[in-house]
Amino acid sequence: MILWLLAAWTVRGPEGQGTDRELAPAEVFAPDAPSVALATDPAALAKVAADTARFLRAHPEDPAATGSLVHANGKTPADTLRTLDRLARGEPLDLASFEAWRWTPDAVGAKAAGLKVTDRIRLTKYLVYESEGSAERTAAHDTALYAVPDDPVALGLSRQDVYAGAYEPGGAHAGKAKPLVWMSRRDVNRAILQGSVRVERPDGTEAVYNVHVANGIPYDRAIRDPNLQARYWYFREVDGFLGYGDASDKVRVEPGVTVAGDVYGLGLGTVLLVSDGKVGRVVVLGDTGGAFQPNLYQLDFFAGAFESHEAFEAGTKALPTYAEAWVLFAR
Numbered sequence: 001m002i003l004w005l006l007a008a009w010t011v012r013g014p015e016g017q018g019t020d021r022e023l024a025p026a027e028v029f030a031p032d033a034p035s036v037a038l039a040t041d042p043a044a045l046a047k048v049a050a051d052t053a054r055f056l057r058a059h060p061e062d063p064a065a066t067g068s069l070v071h072a073n074g075k076t077p078a079d080t081l082r083t084l085d086r087l088a089r090g091e092p093l094d095l096a097s098f099e100a101w102r103w104t105p106d107a108v109g110a111k112a113a114g115l116k117v118t119d120r121i122r123l124t125k126y127l128v129y130e131s132e133g134s135a136e137r138t139a140a141h142d143t144a145l146y147a148v149p150d151d152p153v154a155l156g157l158s159r160q161d162v163y164a165g166a167y168e169p170g171g172a173h174a175g176k177a178k179p180l181v182w183m184s185r186r187d188v189n190r191a192i193l194q195g196s197v198r199v200e201r202p203d204g205t206e207a208v209y210n211v212h213v214a215n216g217i218p219y220d221r222a223i224r225d226p227n228l229q230a231r232y233w234y235f236r237e238v239d240g241f242l243g244y245g246d247a248s249d250k251v252r253v254e255p256g257v258t259v260a261g262d263v264y265g266l267g268l269g270t271v272l273l274v275s276d277g278k279v280g281r282v283v284v285l286g287d288t289g290g291a292f293q294p295n296l297y298q299l300d301f302f303a304g305a306f307e308s309h310e311a312f313e314a315g316t317k318a319l320p321t322y323a324e325a326w327v328l329f330a331r
Contacts (some may be wrong), residue, residue, distance in 0.1 A: 004008075006063075006199070008022040008023065008024055009022060009023050009024065009025055009069055009107075009230070010022055011023060011109075011163050011265060011294045011296065012063075012067070012264040012265055012294060013264070013293055013294050014069070014264075014290075014293040015063060015264075016061075016063025016064065016170065016188040016264040017295060019267070021108070021109075021294075022243050023069065023106065023296070025069055025072045025073040025212075026073070027104070028103060028105075028106065028296060028316055029069070029070070029073050029101040029102065029103060029104070029327060030101060030102050030104070030244060031099075031100070031101060031102075032100055032101065032102035032155045033100060033275055034095060034100055034102075034273055034275065034280060034324070034326050035251075036273075036275045036277070036278060036279060037278065037279050038095070038279075038280055038281070038282065039279050039280070039281055040093055040122070040256075040257060040280075040281050040282045040283075041256060041257060042052055042087075042090050042091065042092060042093060042188060043090055043256075044254040044255075044256055044257045045090075045093075045257040045282060045283075046087060046088050046089065046090035047089055047252070047254050048088075048089035048138055048251075048252070048254050048257050048258050048284045048286055049084040049085075049087035049271075049284055050084070051251055051252040051253075052084055052268065052269045052284055052289050053081055053088060053246065053253050054082040054243075055249065055250075055251045055268075055269075056077065056080070056081060056084075056130055056268065056269050058079070058249065058308070059249070060266045062268070063174075064244060064263035064264055064268035064288070065077055065263055065267070065269070066266065067264075068263075068264065068266055068267030068270070069086060069264060069265050069266060069267075069296070070101075070266055070267045070270055070327055071267060071291040073101070074157070074326055075329060079117070079247070079329050080267060080269045080271075081269070082126060082329075083098075083329050083330040084269050084284070086268055086330040087271065087276075088284075089211070089298045092194065092216055093282055094133060095280075095328075096155070096331065097331055098271075098328040098329060098330060099328070099329045099330075099331055100273065100326040100327070100328055101239075101275060101327045101329075102324075102325075102326055103121060103325040103326060103327060103328060104119055104169075104271075105118070105119070105121045105122070105297035105298070106297045107119070107295065107297075109294070109296055110298075111298050112113075113295075113297070114185045114256035115278040115297065115298075116320065117194035118120075118322055119324075120322035120323055120324055120325070121230065121274075121297055121298055121299055121322065121323055121324075121325045122298040122299075122321070122322060123274060123298070123299055123300075123301055123319060123320055123321060123322060123323040124296055124299070124300045124301070125300065125301045125302075125303045125312075125316045125319060126194060126260060126300045126301070126302055126303065127194060127303050127304060127305065127306050128194060128196045128197060128198055128208075128241060128304070128305040128306075129157065129187065129190045129194060129195075129197055129198070129304075129305070129306065129307070129319070130200065130305050130306060131183050131184075131187040131197055131198070131199050131200070131268040132183070132184075132187075132199070132200055132203070133181040133183045133187075133199035133200065133201055134181070134182045134202060135146070135181070135202075136184075137159075137179075137182050137184060138182065138247075140184060141182040141183050141184060141256075142182065142184065142185060142231070143163065143182065143183060143184065143185040143187075143188040143296030144167075144179035144182050144183075144188070145179070145180045145181050145183065145188060145191060145197070145209055145235045146162065146177040146178065146180065146234050146235065147177060147178045147180055147234060147235065147236060148177070148212055148213045148234040148236075148247075149173065149176045149180075149211070149304070150176060150177075150225050151173060151176045151178035152285065153173075153198070154166070154167075154173040154176045154177060155171070155213070155215060155216070155233065155234075156215050157215060157319050158215065158217060158232060159192075159215075159227070159229055159230055159231065159232040160227075160228075160230065163185070163227065163248070167179070168181065175232070178322040180209060180235055180236070181199050181207070181209065183197075183199065187208070187227035188252055188278075189227065191209065191235070192226070192231075192232065192233050193208065193212045193226065195233075195242075195287075195289070196208060196209065196210045196211070196238075196241055197209050197304050198241065198249060199282070200262045207237050208237070208238050208240065208241065209235040209236065209237055210235060210236060210239070210241075210242045210250070210306070211233040211234075212233070212234050212235055212236040212247055213230070213234045213237060214231065214233050214234075215230075215231065215232040215233075215234075215246055217230045217231045217232070218231060218290070219231045219290040221290075221291070226254070235324070236297060239240060240252050241253050241255070241302075243286040243288075243302075244257060244263055244268055244286055244288055245285050245328065251268075251286045251287070252303075253287055253302060254314050255302050255303055255304030255305070256303070256304065257281070257282070257283050257284060258283060258284055258286045258287060258301075258302040259272065259274070259283045259286070259287070259299040259300060259301050259302065260285075260286075260287035260288050260289055260292065260299070260302065261283055261285050261287075261288065261292050261295070261298065262288065262292040262294055262296055262300045263285060263288045263292070263295065264288075264293065264294065265295070266285055266296070266327075267285070268285060268286070269282055269284060269285060269286070270284075270285040270327055271283070271285075271327070271328045271329070272284075272285060272295075272299070272325055272327055272328065273325065273326040274299065274301070274321040274323040274324070274325050275323060275324045275325075276319075276323060276324075282328065283301070285299075287302065299323075299325070301316075301319060303315060303316045305321075325331065
């Protein structure tokens with residue numbers, strides 16, 4: 001039996017703190033039974049489910065793991081873990097084995113964001129760009145991805161400071177941050193926006209770099225030109241694609257079965273079904289971003305690695321812009 005709570009729930013902001021908005025859980029989730037064909041890779045889903053469960057068990061007090069709107073509807077973090085453990089076994093997916101709650105997006109939040117108010121969530125898509133890089137600065141590769149500087153003052157530099165050469169010879173903080181790889185300015189801005197980049201070096205080898213530590217300056221949604229954003233990220237080399245977490249530990253994610261979203265509102269590790277009405281995909285909420293703090297009307301589908309925006313558009317053209325969505329729990 002599900003316990004439906006009618007008490008108001010505080011919409012949570014960045015890092016999980018409360019905001020001045022409240023929702024009743026029943027406004028957002030209600031029992032429903034989806035009937036769609038599934039297009040999900042159980043093996044990839046199992047990998048993400050297993051590592052997200054590992055992360056949740058390792059960090060039970062993380063604000064993304066507790067107090068979510070899903071849990072306010074009578075479920076607990078233990079129910080999320082039980083569902084992830086089921087998926088981690090890689091068994092064939094059968095919607096009848098899941099309890100499903102239809103997600104009605106937050107109309108107030110969607111309207112404030114300039115989106116149409118509908119019973120479907122906004123489904124955006126994100127990617128990891130494939131870029132060319134160099135170990136040294138060249139005319140084509142004139143902007144570096146930097147590792148975390150060893151100076152707390154330098155850590156707070158703006159993106160403009162870094163791009164102006166603060167860490168380069170003659171700069172105010174010359175040598176205090178190590179360049180990991182040099183790329184074009186466009187590709188560095190893309191890497192900062194997406195959080196990861198896969199780089200092909202001149203010798204044919206590849207490396208993946210992921211955001212590590214930010215400079216502490218918030219992202220400004222009103223600024224469209226990435227060169228004018230003050231927010232900046234330092235990177236590190238990793239051996240795969242990473243999602244939610246901090247510098248010490250992050251969830252390993254896979255394309256096609258991972259979404260980014262409001263982990264403080266929906267709960268990290270929440271299993272969802274997104275559908276165009278005919279075909280559905282089972283995904284794990286394993287990542288987040290500045291656009292989701294708070295945001296209870298949208299998900300961002302991890303589509304994979306692409307060499308260009310055109311290839312990305314072609315690879316995601318079958319995905320809907322607005323999708324029906326359910327939260328799933330193993331029965």
